[in-house]
Amino acid sequence: MKLYDSIGPNPRLVRMFIAEKGLTIPTQTLDIRAGENRKPEHLARNPHGQTPTLELDNGSFLAEVTAICEYLEEKHPQPPLIGTTPEERAECRMWTRRIDLYICEPLTNGFRFAEGLKMFQDRVVCVPEAAPGLKKIAADRIRWMNEQMKGKEYVCGARLTLADLLLYGWLDFGAQVGQPLAPANTTIAEWFKRIAARPSAKA
Amino acid sequence: MKLYDSIGPNPRLVRMFIAEKGLTIPTQTLDIRAGENRKPEHLARNPHGQTPTLELDNGSFLAEVTAICEYLEEKHPQPPLIGTTPEERAECRMWTRRIDLYICEPLTNGFRFAEGLKMFQDRVVCVPEAAPGLKKIAADRIRWMNEQMKGKEYVCGARLTLADLLLYGWLDFGAQVGQPLAPANTTIAEWFKRIAARPSAKA
Numbered sequence: 001m002k003l004y005d006s007i008g009p010n011p012r013l014v015r016m017f018i019a020e021k022g023l024t025i026p027t028q029t030l031d032i033r034a035g036e037n038r039k040p041e042h043l044a045r046n047p048h049g050q051t052p053t054l055e056l057d058n059g060s061f062l063a064e065v066t067a068i069c070e071y072l073e074e075k076h077p078q079p080p081l082i083g084t085t086p087e088e089r090a091e092c093r094m095w096t097r098r099i100d101l102y103i104c105e106p107l108t109n110g111f112r113f114a115e116g117l118k119m120f121q122d123r124v125v126c127v128p129e130a131a132p133g134l135k136k137i138a139a140d141r142i143r144w145m146n147e148q149m150k151g152k153e154y155v156c157g158a159r160l161t162l163a164d165l166l167l168y169g170w171l172d173f174g175a176q177v178g179q180p181l182a183p184a185n186t187t188i189a190e191w192f193k194r195i196a197a198r199p200s201a202k203a
Numbered sequence: 204m205k206l207y208d209s210i211g212p213n214p215r216l217v218r219m220f221i222a223e224k225g226l227t228i229p230t231q232t233l234d235i236r237a238g239e240n241r242k243p244e245h246l247a248r249n250p251h252g253q254t255p256t257l258e259l260d261n262g263s264f265l266a267e268v269t270a271i272c273e274y275l276e277e278k279h280p281q282p283p284l285i286g287t288t289p290e291e292r293a294e295c296r297m298w299t300r301r302i303d304l305y306i307c308e309p310l311t312n313g314f315r316f317a318e319g320l321k322m323f324q325d326r327v328v329c330v331p332e333a334a335p336g337l338k339k340i341a342a343d344r345i346r347w348m349n350e351q352m353k354g355k356e357y358v359c360g361a362r363l364t365l366a367d368l369l370l371y372g373w374l375d376f377g378a379q380v381g382q383p384l385a386p387a388n389t390t391i392a393e394w395f396k397r398i399a400a401r402p403s404a405k406a
Binding site: 047048056058060062063064066067068070071074075086087089090091093094096097098100101105124125127129130133134136137140144147148 | 250251259261266267271273292296299301303308328330340343
């Protein structure tokens with residue numbers, strides 16, 4: 001395996017997942033600010049032009065962070081970060097999709113279409129007028145997550161999973177790009193500290 | 204197992220998946236137009252207030268369509284609709300997430316914030332000014348998918364997967380709510396006919 005890596009929350013999630021698994025995977029870092037990920041060489045690996053992309057041992061390329069993490073979990077089940085039974089995996093996938101679709105995506109597009117517009121306007125369809133509303137959607141769902149997390153150590157109760165790493169990475173990213181956690185989300189703030197203290201957070 | 208069902212593309216995807224698997228799962232249909240999914244009884248099943256929701260045999264409730272389909276695949280591996288090897292599953296999950304995040308979500312929100320605004324404005328944060336741009340994002344990604352599908356029978360090559368059912372359901376939904384497939388997407392149009400001819404499309 002070989003990981004095509006870069007700055008940004010998506011590659012960081014995969015690095016954290018790899019660190020939590022205790023794996024070492026050879027890595028090549030692309031300069032996405034210079035558009036290295038939009039050049040033919042990387043587009044041949046990932047026609048969507050994104051990082052991270054994982055080169056598998058069979059020579060194929062795997063993109064999309066949740067798919068990459070699922071693959072790493074299947075190849076290296078210990079320690080489990082998705083689950084060890086169909087029911088555990090289902091619970092993790094449910095929360096992962098909620099966080100992915102309802103928090104990460106509007107938060108990221110809220111950034112891309114505003115603070116990040118200069119970098120993204122020639123790369124994807126940008127909708128500047130949508131940015132404030134998308135940020136509001138993300139903030140609303142984070143408030144909802146704060147309610148859901150009450151009394152729980154991690155998103156899936158007692159076990160640390162992909163859902164925690166995903167939420168952590170994007171809240172941390174949000175704080176860096178003008179979408180800090182609202183002070184009322186005290187449950188998430190406590191949980192955030194727990195994840196931030198893990199060695200994998202430095203990955 | 205018991206499926207809490209309703210109108211809409213999300214429940215339809217799960218019904219198609221169940222039909223392709225040849226399963227029979229007891230079903231209760233909720234009247235989402237009347238807001239039955241926002242009442243305490245359903246919110247106890249799914250605090251996000253959405254359909255479909257699957258009640259598992261252990262009494263827990265599972266929401267989010269891709270998580271439900273993954274669970275059904277694990278419990279009933281034949282015929283495979285995600286994959287039989289880690290590599291096959293990874294490929295399917297990569298395409299499923301691309302379709303989910305970059306096509307289904309902007310298409311659906313483009314509808315919710317415009318044609319569907321009356322139904323959704325008191326249920327979720329709505330951003331009417333984002334609707335035209337979100338529709339443009341979905342259309343752009345559908346055009347991209349059309350390129351990616353050239354020469355392939357299904358999204359993952361020779362095998363029918365969850366990714367096909369997802370894309371089919373949302374393109375069919377889009378056509379019903381003012382986002383028809385652009386005529387230039389001829390590869391997708393041919394593929395669409397193949398999926399529409401399957402008995403599961405009536406589920």
